Amino acid sequence: MTSRIVLSVVGAFLALLTFGASIASAHVTIWPRQSAPGAFEKYVVRVPSERPSPTVRVELDVPDGVTFSRVMPKPGWRYETARNAAGRVTGIVWSGGSIGPEEFDEFEFQARNGPDQGTVAWKARQIYADGVSVAWDGPAGSKNPASFTELKAGVGGDTSHGGGQPATTPTSAPSIHTDTPAVMAEGSNGGGLTLALAGAAFAVGSLALLLSIMGLRRGA
Numbered sequence: 001m002t003s004r005i006v007l008s009v010v011g012a013f014l015a016l017l018t019f020g021a022s023i024a025s026a027h028v029t030i031w032p033r034q035s036a037p038g039a040f041e042k043y044v045v046r047v048p049s050e051r052p053s054p055t056v057r058v059e060l061d062v063p064d065g066v067t068f069s070r071v072m073p074k075p076g077w078r079y080e081t082a083r084n085a086a087g088r089v090t091g092i093v094w095s096g097g098s099i100g101p102e103e104f105d106e107f108e109f110q111a112r113n114g115p116d117q118g119t120v121a122w123k124a125r126q127i128y129a130d131g132v133s134v135a136w137d138g139p140a141g142s143k144n145p146a147s148f149t150e151l152k153a154g155v156g157g158d159t160s161h162g163g164g165q166p167a168t169t170p171t172s173a174p175s176i177h178t179d180t181p182a183v184m185a186e187g188s189n190g191g192g193l194t195l196a197l198a199g200a201a202f203a204v205g206s207l208a209l210l211l212s213i214m215g216l217r218r219g220a
Contacts, residue, residue: 065114
């Protein structure tokens with residue numbers, strides 16, 4: 001009986017830790033994490049849903065120095081590009097589809113990196129069907145971090161591909177001319193790190209409770 005209780009305790013503890021780790025990774029990320037300066041790169045926006053309400057809109061800022069080229073069409077979704085007064089694409093918006101709870105999806109686009117080595121910060125906003133907006137734009141290690149790509153000589157990317165010349169017009173939906181970022185709505189999700197800490201605390205508390213029950217059973 002005691003051995004079965006121990007195995008149950010260990011199994012529950014590991015499951016809770018896995019749950020906490022999965023929550024910690026549940027934020028919008030841009031891949032690859034490394035590319036070459038000046039390269040034409042295919043970027044992938046990975047969007048997991050971490051709330052009971054489905055994700056219905058994703059907004060991505062195109063960082064300064066990065067030149068947007070084109071978007072890969074995605075069935076069930078439409079896209080728009082945001083441009084500044086000079087005509088430069090400053091953002092991409094995907095909408096019209098749905099990413100359900102406990103699901104994730106990916107969106108692809110092509111862009112040309114800036115010529116210098118360094119770190120590029122990708123800021124994004126994730127909007128849910130219930131109206132909550134989560135801004136992924138903080139520093140690394142924060143509760144709502146942006147995604148970062150390191151530009152490093154000799155790492156990935158195509159520095160000679162001519163097909164990546166910037167598009168003059170979007171290939172799908174018309175552009176929207178706005179650079180105003182959405183802000184996190186009141187009552188929005190606090191972010192993966194906060195939930196991960198809560199999950200870990202719950203796991204530790206559950207383990208302590210189960211061990212206390214075991215001690216009481218042995219003392220009875």
